[in-house]
Amino acid sequence: MPAAPVLSGPQYLREGLKLVLSPGLRLFVLLPLTVNLILFATLIGFAVQQFGGWVDAFMPSLPSWLSFLEYVLWPLFVVLVLLMVFFSFTLLANIIAAPFNGFLAEKVEVVVRGGDHFPPFSWAELMAMVPRTLGREARKLAYFLPRAVALLILSFIPVVNLLAAPLWLLFGVWMMAVQYIDYPADNNKMSWQDMLAWLREKRWQSLSFGGITYAALLIPLVNVFIMPAAVAGATVFWVRERGEGAVTKAQP
Known part of the structure:
Protein backbone atom coordinates (compact mmCIF):
# COMPACT_ATOMS: atom_id res chain seq x y z
CA MET A 1 0.00 0.00 0.00
CA PRO A 2 1.61 3.31 -1.04
CA ALA A 3 2.49 5.84 1.66
CA ALA A 4 0.20 8.83 2.15
CA PRO A 5 1.59 12.05 0.60
CA VAL A 6 2.30 13.58 4.01
CA LEU A 7 4.26 10.47 5.04
CA SER A 8 6.25 10.03 1.84
CA GLY A 9 8.83 12.73 2.71
CA PRO A 10 10.34 10.89 5.71
CA GLN A 11 10.34 7.69 3.67
CA TYR A 12 12.30 9.29 0.81
CA LEU A 13 14.82 10.89 3.18
CA ARG A 14 15.31 7.57 4.98
CA GLU A 15 15.93 5.80 1.67
CA GLY A 16 18.34 8.54 0.65
CA LEU A 17 20.31 8.05 3.86
CA LYS A 18 20.57 4.32 3.21
CA LEU A 19 21.82 4.97 -0.31
CA VAL A 20 24.57 7.42 0.65
CA LEU A 21 25.80 5.00 3.31
CA SER A 22 26.13 2.20 0.77
CA PRO A 23 29.75 1.35 -0.15
CA GLY A 24 29.50 2.25 -3.84
CA LEU A 25 28.20 5.78 -3.29
CA ARG A 26 30.32 6.82 -0.32
CA LEU A 27 32.99 8.35 -2.54
CA PHE A 28 30.45 10.68 -4.15
CA VAL A 29 29.30 11.78 -0.67
CA LEU A 30 32.76 12.62 0.68
CA LEU A 31 33.25 15.62 -1.62
CA PRO A 32 30.07 17.60 -0.71
CA LEU A 33 30.45 16.45 2.90
CA THR A 34 33.95 17.93 3.16
CA VAL A 35 32.78 21.21 1.61
CA ASN A 36 29.85 21.44 4.02
CA LEU A 37 31.97 20.65 7.08
CA ILE A 38 34.41 23.47 6.34
CA LEU A 39 31.66 25.96 5.48
CA PHE A 40 29.43 25.20 8.47
CA ALA A 41 32.31 25.39 10.94
CA THR A 42 33.19 28.86 9.61
CA LEU A 43 29.63 30.18 9.48
CA ILE A 44 28.58 28.82 12.89
CA GLY A 45 31.53 30.58 14.51
CA PHE A 46 30.49 33.85 12.85
CA ALA A 47 26.81 33.42 13.81
CA VAL A 48 27.63 32.76 17.48
CA GLN A 49 29.49 36.09 17.66
CA GLN A 50 26.75 38.11 15.93
CA PHE A 51 23.58 36.37 17.12
CA GLY A 52 22.74 38.66 20.06
CA GLY A 53 23.07 41.78 17.94
CA TRP A 54 20.82 40.34 15.24
CA VAL A 55 18.06 39.53 17.76
CA ASP A 56 18.28 43.06 19.23
CA ALA A 57 18.01 44.56 15.72
CA PHE A 58 14.76 42.74 15.01
CA MET A 59 13.16 43.28 18.43
CA PRO A 60 10.65 46.16 18.27
CA SER A 61 11.14 49.16 20.58
CA LEU A 62 8.41 49.14 23.20
CA PRO A 63 7.28 51.97 25.51
CA SER A 64 8.18 51.51 29.16
CA TRP A 65 4.64 50.55 30.14
CA LEU A 66 4.80 47.62 27.70
CA SER A 67 8.30 46.52 28.66
CA PHE A 68 6.93 43.33 30.21
CA LEU A 69 6.10 42.14 26.66
CA GLU A 70 9.79 41.88 25.86
CA TYR A 71 9.93 38.64 27.87
CA VAL A 72 7.12 37.27 25.69
CA LEU A 73 8.43 38.53 22.35
CA TRP A 74 12.12 37.74 22.84
CA PRO A 75 11.79 33.95 22.26
CA LEU A 76 9.75 34.61 19.11
CA PHE A 77 12.44 36.83 17.65
CA VAL A 78 15.17 34.37 18.65
CA VAL A 79 13.30 31.76 16.59
CA LEU A 80 12.92 34.25 13.72
CA VAL A 81 16.68 34.95 13.64
CA LEU A 82 17.48 31.25 13.91
CA LEU A 83 15.24 30.46 10.92
CA MET A 84 16.72 33.29 8.84
CA VAL A 85 20.32 32.41 9.72
CA PHE A 86 19.82 28.71 9.21
CA PHE A 87 18.16 29.10 5.85
CA SER A 88 20.69 31.67 4.57
CA PHE A 89 23.60 29.45 5.58
CA THR A 90 22.00 26.37 4.04
CA LEU A 91 21.40 28.24 0.78
CA LEU A 92 25.04 29.37 0.66
CA ALA A 93 26.25 25.85 1.39
CA ASN A 94 24.14 24.46 -1.44
CA ILE A 95 25.44 27.05 -3.90
CA ILE A 96 29.05 26.11 -3.13
CA ALA A 97 28.33 22.38 -3.14
CA ALA A 98 25.99 22.48 -6.19
CA PRO A 99 28.29 20.70 -8.69
CA PHE A 100 29.02 17.93 -6.17
CA ASN A 101 25.31 17.58 -5.31
CA GLY A 102 24.32 17.45 -8.98
CA PHE A 103 26.96 14.81 -9.57
CA LEU A 104 25.74 12.79 -6.57
CA ALA A 105 22.11 13.02 -7.78
CA GLU A 106 23.16 11.73 -11.19
CA LYS A 107 24.91 8.69 -9.70
CA VAL A 108 22.07 7.98 -7.27
CA GLU A 109 19.56 8.02 -10.13
CA VAL A 110 21.55 5.38 -11.99
CA VAL A 111 21.39 3.15 -8.91
CA VAL A 112 17.68 3.81 -8.15
CA ARG A 113 16.74 3.00 -11.75
CA GLY A 114 18.42 -0.37 -11.42
CA GLY A 115 21.91 0.11 -12.77
CA ASP A 116 23.96 -3.09 -12.70
CA HIS A 117 26.93 -1.38 -11.07
CA PHE A 118 27.95 1.82 -9.39
CA PRO A 119 29.26 4.27 -11.99
CA PRO A 120 32.97 5.11 -11.74
CA PHE A 121 34.13 8.49 -10.47
CA SER A 122 35.24 10.97 -13.13
CA TRP A 123 36.73 14.41 -12.44
CA ALA A 124 36.07 15.38 -16.06
CA GLU A 125 32.36 14.60 -15.70
CA LEU A 126 32.20 16.53 -12.43
CA MET A 127 33.92 19.60 -13.90
CA ALA A 128 31.62 19.51 -16.94
CA MET A 129 28.64 19.92 -14.59
CA VAL A 130 29.98 23.06 -12.88
CA PRO A 131 28.71 25.76 -15.30
CA ARG A 132 25.24 24.21 -15.61
CA THR A 133 24.72 23.58 -11.90
CA LEU A 134 25.97 27.04 -10.89
CA GLY A 135 23.64 28.58 -13.47
CA ARG A 136 20.74 26.68 -11.96
CA GLU A 137 21.74 27.83 -8.47
CA ALA A 138 21.68 31.41 -9.75
CA ARG A 139 18.11 30.77 -10.93
CA LYS A 140 17.20 29.49 -7.46
CA LEU A 141 18.74 32.60 -5.94
CA ALA A 142 16.66 34.82 -8.26
CA TYR A 143 13.57 32.95 -7.08
CA PHE A 144 14.56 33.12 -3.41
CA LEU A 145 15.79 36.71 -2.99
CA PRO A 146 12.61 38.74 -3.80
CA ARG A 147 10.54 36.54 -1.48
CA ALA A 148 13.17 36.63 1.26
CA VAL A 149 13.42 40.42 1.00
CA ALA A 150 9.63 40.70 1.29
CA LEU A 151 9.71 38.53 4.43
CA LEU A 152 12.63 40.54 5.78
CA ILE A 153 10.69 43.79 5.36
CA LEU A 154 7.70 42.16 7.04
CA SER A 155 9.98 41.21 9.96
CA PHE A 156 10.61 44.91 10.73
CA ILE A 157 6.95 46.01 10.75
CA PRO A 158 5.60 46.12 14.34
CA VAL A 159 2.72 43.74 15.10
CA VAL A 160 2.72 42.40 11.55
CA ASN A 161 6.16 40.92 12.19
CA LEU A 162 4.54 38.40 14.53
CA LEU A 163 3.63 36.53 11.34
CA ALA A 164 7.23 36.56 10.10
CA ALA A 165 8.46 33.43 11.93
CA PRO A 166 5.71 31.06 10.68
CA LEU A 167 5.98 32.50 7.16
CA TRP A 168 9.77 32.04 7.17
CA LEU A 169 9.22 28.46 8.30
CA LEU A 170 6.70 27.70 5.53
CA PHE A 171 8.90 29.37 2.92
CA GLY A 172 11.93 27.45 4.18
CA VAL A 173 10.09 24.13 3.94
CA TRP A 174 9.05 24.89 0.34
CA MET A 175 12.57 26.00 -0.59
CA MET A 176 14.07 22.78 0.80
CA ALA A 177 11.90 20.83 -1.63
CA VAL A 178 12.82 23.18 -4.48
CA GLN A 179 16.52 23.12 -3.59
CA TYR A 180 17.03 19.37 -3.51
CA ILE A 181 14.50 18.06 -6.02
CA ASP A 182 15.89 20.49 -8.57
CA TYR A 183 19.13 18.47 -8.75
CA PRO A 184 17.59 15.41 -10.47
CA ALA A 185 15.18 17.66 -12.39
CA ASP A 186 18.10 19.67 -13.79
CA ASN A 187 20.05 16.48 -14.59
CA ASN A 188 17.04 15.36 -16.65
CA LYS A 189 16.88 18.72 -18.51
CA MET A 190 13.56 19.80 -17.00
CA SER A 191 13.19 23.58 -17.18
CA TRP A 192 12.96 25.67 -14.01
CA GLN A 193 9.31 26.64 -14.58
CA ASP A 194 8.30 23.07 -15.43
CA MET A 195 10.03 21.85 -12.28
CA LEU A 196 8.13 24.35 -10.10
CA ALA A 197 4.85 23.42 -11.80
CA TRP A 198 5.53 19.72 -11.18
CA LEU A 199 6.31 20.37 -7.51
CA ARG A 200 3.05 22.28 -7.15
CA GLU A 201 1.21 19.28 -8.60
CA LYS A 202 2.94 17.19 -5.91
CA ARG A 203 2.39 19.88 -3.28
CA TRP A 204 1.82 17.65 -0.24
CA GLN A 205 4.61 15.25 -1.15
CA SER A 206 6.93 18.21 -1.78
CA LEU A 207 6.08 19.92 1.53
CA SER A 208 6.43 16.61 3.35
CA PHE A 209 9.91 16.07 1.93
CA GLY A 210 10.88 19.72 2.46
CA GLY A 211 9.56 19.66 6.02
CA ILE A 212 11.45 16.56 7.17
CA THR A 213 14.61 17.82 5.46
CA TYR A 214 14.24 21.23 7.11
CA ALA A 215 13.74 19.62 10.52
CA ALA A 216 16.77 17.35 10.09
CA LEU A 217 18.95 20.25 8.94
CA LEU A 218 18.07 22.23 12.08
CA ILE A 219 19.90 19.66 14.23
CA PRO A 220 23.53 20.76 14.84
CA LEU A 221 26.17 18.43 13.36
CA VAL A 222 23.46 16.16 11.97
CA ASN A 223 22.72 18.87 9.39
CA VAL A 224 26.17 18.48 7.83
CA PHE A 225 25.62 14.79 7.20
CA ILE A 226 21.97 15.03 6.20
CA MET A 227 22.63 17.18 3.11
CA PRO A 228 23.92 14.31 0.94
CA TRP A 238 11.98 12.26 -8.46
CA VAL A 239 12.15 8.72 -9.83
CA ARG A 240 9.21 7.37 -7.80
CA GLU A 241 6.86 10.34 -8.18
CA ARG A 242 7.54 10.68 -11.89
CA GLY A 243 6.73 7.01 -12.39
CA GLU A 244 8.86 4.21 -13.78
CA GLY A 245 10.04 4.99 -17.26
CA ALA A 246 8.53 8.48 -17.24
CA VAL A 247 11.90 10.19 -17.38
CA THR A 248 14.73 9.54 -19.79
CA LYS A 249 18.10 9.69 -18.10
CA ALA A 250 20.09 12.63 -19.40
CA GLN A 251 23.41 11.77 -20.95
CA PRO A 252 26.49 13.52 -19.52
Whole structure:
Protein backbone atom coordinates (compact mmCIF):
# COMPACT_ATOMS: atom_id res chain seq x y z
CA MET A 1 0.00 0.00 0.00
CA PRO A 2 1.61 3.31 -1.04
CA ALA A 3 2.49 5.84 1.66
CA ALA A 4 0.20 8.83 2.15
CA PRO A 5 1.59 12.05 0.60
CA VAL A 6 2.30 13.58 4.01
CA LEU A 7 4.26 10.47 5.04
CA SER A 8 6.25 10.03 1.84
CA GLY A 9 8.83 12.73 2.71
CA PRO A 10 10.34 10.89 5.71
CA GLN A 11 10.34 7.69 3.67
CA TYR A 12 12.30 9.29 0.81
CA LEU A 13 14.82 10.89 3.18
CA ARG A 14 15.31 7.57 4.98
CA GLU A 15 15.93 5.80 1.67
CA GLY A 16 18.34 8.54 0.65
CA LEU A 17 20.31 8.05 3.86
CA LYS A 18 20.57 4.32 3.21
CA LEU A 19 21.82 4.97 -0.31
CA VAL A 20 24.57 7.42 0.65
CA LEU A 21 25.80 5.00 3.31
CA SER A 22 26.13 2.20 0.77
CA PRO A 23 29.75 1.35 -0.15
CA GLY A 24 29.50 2.25 -3.84
CA LEU A 25 28.20 5.78 -3.29
CA ARG A 26 30.32 6.82 -0.32
CA LEU A 27 32.99 8.35 -2.54
CA PHE A 28 30.45 10.68 -4.15
CA VAL A 29 29.30 11.78 -0.67
CA LEU A 30 32.76 12.62 0.68
CA LEU A 31 33.25 15.62 -1.62
CA PRO A 32 30.07 17.60 -0.71
CA LEU A 33 30.45 16.45 2.90
CA THR A 34 33.95 17.93 3.16
CA VAL A 35 32.78 21.21 1.61
CA ASN A 36 29.85 21.44 4.02
CA LEU A 37 31.97 20.65 7.08
CA ILE A 38 34.41 23.47 6.34
CA LEU A 39 31.66 25.96 5.48
CA PHE A 40 29.43 25.20 8.47
CA ALA A 41 32.31 25.39 10.94
CA THR A 42 33.19 28.86 9.61
CA LEU A 43 29.63 30.18 9.48
CA ILE A 44 28.58 28.82 12.89
CA GLY A 45 31.53 30.58 14.51
CA PHE A 46 30.49 33.85 12.85
CA ALA A 47 26.81 33.42 13.81
CA VAL A 48 27.63 32.76 17.48
CA GLN A 49 29.49 36.09 17.66
CA GLN A 50 26.75 38.11 15.93
CA PHE A 51 23.58 36.37 17.12
CA GLY A 52 22.74 38.66 20.06
CA GLY A 53 23.07 41.78 17.94
CA TRP A 54 20.82 40.34 15.24
CA VAL A 55 18.06 39.53 17.76
CA ASP A 56 18.28 43.06 19.23
CA ALA A 57 18.01 44.56 15.72
CA PHE A 58 14.76 42.74 15.01
CA MET A 59 13.16 43.28 18.43
CA PRO A 60 10.65 46.16 18.27
CA SER A 61 11.14 49.16 20.58
CA LEU A 62 8.41 49.14 23.20
CA PRO A 63 7.28 51.97 25.51
CA SER A 64 8.18 51.51 29.16
CA TRP A 65 4.64 50.55 30.14
CA LEU A 66 4.80 47.62 27.70
CA SER A 67 8.30 46.52 28.66
CA PHE A 68 6.93 43.33 30.21
CA LEU A 69 6.10 42.14 26.66
CA GLU A 70 9.79 41.88 25.86
CA TYR A 71 9.93 38.64 27.87
CA VAL A 72 7.12 37.27 25.69
CA LEU A 73 8.43 38.53 22.35
CA TRP A 74 12.12 37.74 22.84
CA PRO A 75 11.79 33.95 22.26
CA LEU A 76 9.75 34.61 19.11
CA PHE A 77 12.44 36.83 17.65
CA VAL A 78 15.17 34.37 18.65
CA VAL A 79 13.30 31.76 16.59
CA LEU A 80 12.92 34.25 13.72
CA VAL A 81 16.68 34.95 13.64
CA LEU A 82 17.48 31.25 13.91
CA LEU A 83 15.24 30.46 10.92
CA MET A 84 16.72 33.29 8.84
CA VAL A 85 20.32 32.41 9.72
CA PHE A 86 19.82 28.71 9.21
CA PHE A 87 18.16 29.10 5.85
CA SER A 88 20.69 31.67 4.57
CA PHE A 89 23.60 29.45 5.58
CA THR A 90 22.00 26.37 4.04
CA LEU A 91 21.40 28.24 0.78
CA LEU A 92 25.04 29.37 0.66
CA ALA A 93 26.25 25.85 1.39
CA ASN A 94 24.14 24.46 -1.44
CA ILE A 95 25.44 27.05 -3.90
CA ILE A 96 29.05 26.11 -3.13
CA ALA A 97 28.33 22.38 -3.14
CA ALA A 98 25.99 22.48 -6.19
CA PRO A 99 28.29 20.70 -8.69
CA PHE A 100 29.02 17.93 -6.17
CA ASN A 101 25.31 17.58 -5.31
CA GLY A 102 24.32 17.45 -8.98
CA PHE A 103 26.96 14.81 -9.57
CA LEU A 104 25.74 12.79 -6.57
CA ALA A 105 22.11 13.02 -7.78
CA GLU A 106 23.16 11.73 -11.19
CA LYS A 107 24.91 8.69 -9.70
CA VAL A 108 22.07 7.98 -7.27
CA GLU A 109 19.56 8.02 -10.13
CA VAL A 110 21.55 5.38 -11.99
CA VAL A 111 21.39 3.15 -8.91
CA VAL A 112 17.68 3.81 -8.15
CA ARG A 113 16.74 3.00 -11.75
CA GLY A 114 18.42 -0.37 -11.42
CA GLY A 115 21.91 0.11 -12.77
CA ASP A 116 23.96 -3.09 -12.70
CA HIS A 117 26.93 -1.38 -11.07
CA PHE A 118 27.95 1.82 -9.39
CA PRO A 119 29.26 4.27 -11.99
CA PRO A 120 32.97 5.11 -11.74
CA PHE A 121 34.13 8.49 -10.47
CA SER A 122 35.24 10.97 -13.13
CA TRP A 123 36.73 14.41 -12.44
CA ALA A 124 36.07 15.38 -16.06
CA GLU A 125 32.36 14.60 -15.70
CA LEU A 126 32.20 16.53 -12.43
CA MET A 127 33.92 19.60 -13.90
CA ALA A 128 31.62 19.51 -16.94
CA MET A 129 28.64 19.92 -14.59
CA VAL A 130 29.98 23.06 -12.88
CA PRO A 131 28.71 25.76 -15.30
CA ARG A 132 25.24 24.21 -15.61
CA THR A 133 24.72 23.58 -11.90
CA LEU A 134 25.97 27.04 -10.89
CA GLY A 135 23.64 28.58 -13.47
CA ARG A 136 20.74 26.68 -11.96
CA GLU A 137 21.74 27.83 -8.47
CA ALA A 138 21.68 31.41 -9.75
CA ARG A 139 18.11 30.77 -10.93
CA LYS A 140 17.20 29.49 -7.46
CA LEU A 141 18.74 32.60 -5.94
CA ALA A 142 16.66 34.82 -8.26
CA TYR A 143 13.57 32.95 -7.08
CA PHE A 144 14.56 33.12 -3.41
CA LEU A 145 15.79 36.71 -2.99
CA PRO A 146 12.61 38.74 -3.80
CA ARG A 147 10.54 36.54 -1.48
CA ALA A 148 13.17 36.63 1.26
CA VAL A 149 13.42 40.42 1.00
CA ALA A 150 9.63 40.70 1.29
CA LEU A 151 9.71 38.53 4.43
CA LEU A 152 12.63 40.54 5.78
CA ILE A 153 10.69 43.79 5.36
CA LEU A 154 7.70 42.16 7.04
CA SER A 155 9.98 41.21 9.96
CA PHE A 156 10.61 44.91 10.73
CA ILE A 157 6.95 46.01 10.75
CA PRO A 158 5.60 46.12 14.34
CA VAL A 159 2.72 43.74 15.10
CA VAL A 160 2.72 42.40 11.55
CA ASN A 161 6.16 40.92 12.19
CA LEU A 162 4.54 38.40 14.53
CA LEU A 163 3.63 36.53 11.34
CA ALA A 164 7.23 36.56 10.10
CA ALA A 165 8.46 33.43 11.93
CA PRO A 166 5.71 31.06 10.68
CA LEU A 167 5.98 32.50 7.16
CA TRP A 168 9.77 32.04 7.17
CA LEU A 169 9.22 28.46 8.30
CA LEU A 170 6.70 27.70 5.53
CA PHE A 171 8.90 29.37 2.92
CA GLY A 172 11.93 27.45 4.18
CA VAL A 173 10.09 24.13 3.94
CA TRP A 174 9.05 24.89 0.34
CA MET A 175 12.57 26.00 -0.59
CA MET A 176 14.07 22.78 0.80
CA ALA A 177 11.90 20.83 -1.63
CA VAL A 178 12.82 23.18 -4.48
CA GLN A 179 16.52 23.12 -3.59
CA TYR A 180 17.03 19.37 -3.51
CA ILE A 181 14.50 18.06 -6.02
CA ASP A 182 15.89 20.49 -8.57
CA TYR A 183 19.13 18.47 -8.75
CA PRO A 184 17.59 15.41 -10.47
CA ALA A 185 15.18 17.66 -12.39
CA ASP A 186 18.10 19.67 -13.79
CA ASN A 187 20.05 16.48 -14.59
CA ASN A 188 17.04 15.36 -16.65
CA LYS A 189 16.88 18.72 -18.51
CA MET A 190 13.56 19.80 -17.00
CA SER A 191 13.19 23.58 -17.18
CA TRP A 192 12.96 25.67 -14.01
CA GLN A 193 9.31 26.64 -14.58
CA ASP A 194 8.30 23.07 -15.43
CA MET A 195 10.03 21.85 -12.28
CA LEU A 196 8.13 24.35 -10.10
CA ALA A 197 4.85 23.42 -11.80
CA TRP A 198 5.53 19.72 -11.18
CA LEU A 199 6.31 20.37 -7.51
CA ARG A 200 3.05 22.28 -7.15
CA GLU A 201 1.21 19.28 -8.60
CA LYS A 202 2.94 17.19 -5.91
CA ARG A 203 2.39 19.88 -3.28
CA TRP A 204 1.82 17.65 -0.24
CA GLN A 205 4.61 15.25 -1.15
CA SER A 206 6.93 18.21 -1.78
CA LEU A 207 6.08 19.92 1.53
CA SER A 208 6.43 16.61 3.35
CA PHE A 209 9.91 16.07 1.93
CA GLY A 210 10.88 19.72 2.46
CA GLY A 211 9.56 19.66 6.02
CA ILE A 212 11.45 16.56 7.17
CA THR A 213 14.61 17.82 5.46
CA TYR A 214 14.24 21.23 7.11
CA ALA A 215 13.74 19.62 10.52
CA ALA A 216 16.77 17.35 10.09
CA LEU A 217 18.95 20.25 8.94
CA LEU A 218 18.07 22.23 12.08
CA ILE A 219 19.90 19.66 14.23
CA PRO A 220 23.53 20.76 14.84
CA LEU A 221 26.17 18.43 13.36
CA VAL A 222 23.46 16.16 11.97
CA ASN A 223 22.72 18.87 9.39
CA VAL A 224 26.17 18.48 7.83
CA PHE A 225 25.62 14.79 7.20
CA ILE A 226 21.97 15.03 6.20
CA MET A 227 22.63 17.18 3.11
CA PRO A 228 23.92 14.31 0.94
CA ALA A 229 21.04 12.16 2.22
CA ALA A 230 18.62 14.91 1.15
CA VAL A 231 20.14 14.94 -2.36
CA ALA A 232 19.77 11.17 -2.60
CA GLY A 233 16.27 11.24 -1.06
CA ALA A 234 15.18 13.93 -3.52
CA THR A 235 16.44 11.74 -6.37
CA VAL A 236 14.39 8.82 -5.07
CA PHE A 237 11.43 11.24 -4.84
CA TRP A 238 11.98 12.26 -8.46
CA VAL A 239 12.15 8.72 -9.83
CA ARG A 240 9.21 7.37 -7.80
CA GLU A 241 6.86 10.34 -8.18
CA ARG A 242 7.54 10.68 -11.89
CA GLY A 243 6.73 7.01 -12.39
CA GLU A 244 8.86 4.21 -13.78
CA GLY A 245 10.04 4.99 -17.26
CA ALA A 246 8.53 8.48 -17.24
CA VAL A 247 11.90 10.19 -17.38
CA THR A 248 14.73 9.54 -19.79
CA LYS A 249 18.10 9.69 -18.10
CA ALA A 250 20.09 12.63 -19.40
CA GLN A 251 23.41 11.77 -20.95
CA PRO A 252 26.49 13.52 -19.52
